[in-house]
Amino acid sequence: MTTLYTIPFTCSQAALIVARELGLELTVDRVDRATKVTASGRNFLDVNPLGYVPVLELDDGTVLTEVAAVLTWLCDQRPGVMLPPPGTREAAVALSQLAFVSTEVHKTFSILFNSKAPEDFKAVAKEILGRRFAVLDQRLATQPFMLGESFSAVDAYLFVVVGWSRVLKIDLAEWPNLKAFTTRVLERPNVRAVIDSEKVRV
Numbered sequence: 288m289t290t291l292y293t294i295p296f297t298c299s300q301a302a303l304i305v306a307r308e309l310g311l312e313l314t315v316d317r318v319d320r321a322t323k324v325t326a327s328g329r330n331f332l333d334v335n336p337l338g339y340v341p342v343l344e345l346d347d348g349t350v351l352t353e354v355a356a357v358l359t360w361l362c363d364q365r366p367g368v369m370l371p372p373p374g375t376r377e378a379a380v381a382l383s384q385l386a387f388v389s390t391e392v393h394k395t396f397s398i399l400f401n402s403k404a405p406e407d408f409k410a411v412a413k414e415i416l417g418r419r420f421a422v423l424d425q426r427l428a429t430q431p432f433m434l435g436e437s438f439s440a441v442d443a444y445l446f447v448v449v450g451w452s453r454v455l456k457i458d459l460a461e462w463p464n465l466k467a468f469t470t471r472v473l474e475r476p477n478v479r480a481v482i483d484s485e486k487v488r489v
């Protein structure tokens with residue numbers, strides 16, 4: 288059985304959403320952020336020496352890190368449902384959007400959560416994030432989801448990272464289409480179920 292290592296309310300939530308939407312069965316092993324010991328008692332640093340989630344450990348022992356790779360692998364188990372079929376032009380667009388969410392949005396948020404980052408650096412990061420939000424807002428002005436009419440793995444990832452705005456008190460009013468997108472995704476029963484499951488202590 289494939290194991291997904293998670294920390295609640297971090298980017299690993301996107302993998303939980305995608306797995307649930309696709310009806311994939313996974314063993315979920317939660318990582319304690321402070322001790323890096325998992326709920327099953329493993330030293331998570333033996334799985335990923337960098338200590339971050341998500342990590343997918345496949346049944347043959349292959350270890351996959353990086354949200355974009357983890358989501359792509361999950362989607363490849365049900366090709367064409369939450370990402371376009373591999374090798375198509377649409378798949379290249381999807382990869383470009385996954386990479387954008389990862390490198391331009393997620394990693395800019397990471398600066399804002401870094402307690403060692405100086406305040407003036409955080410102010411610059413916030414400004415950059417605003418410019419990225421503007422591009423997303425424009426994209427979502429003409430279509431409900433990042434790749435068009437249907438909910439995809441890109442949306443799951445974007446939803447999770449943009450959700451961190453609430454914690455950081457970044458008001459999304461300036462980007463109404465992006466704000467409406469988060470409400471739209473939150474209405475999905477599978478998304479609600481994942482959020483509720485992450486609130487439960489294990």
Ligand SMILES: N[C@@H](CCC(=O)N[C@@H](CS)C(=O)NCC(=O)O)C(=O)O
Pocket residue numbers: 294297298299320338339340341352353354355389397
């Ligand atoms: N480059 C990695 C970054 C993953 C990442 O930043 N994970 C964060 C949660 S969103 C994490 O596990 N941080 C370790 C910690 O909080 O201790 C990816 O794209 O998956």
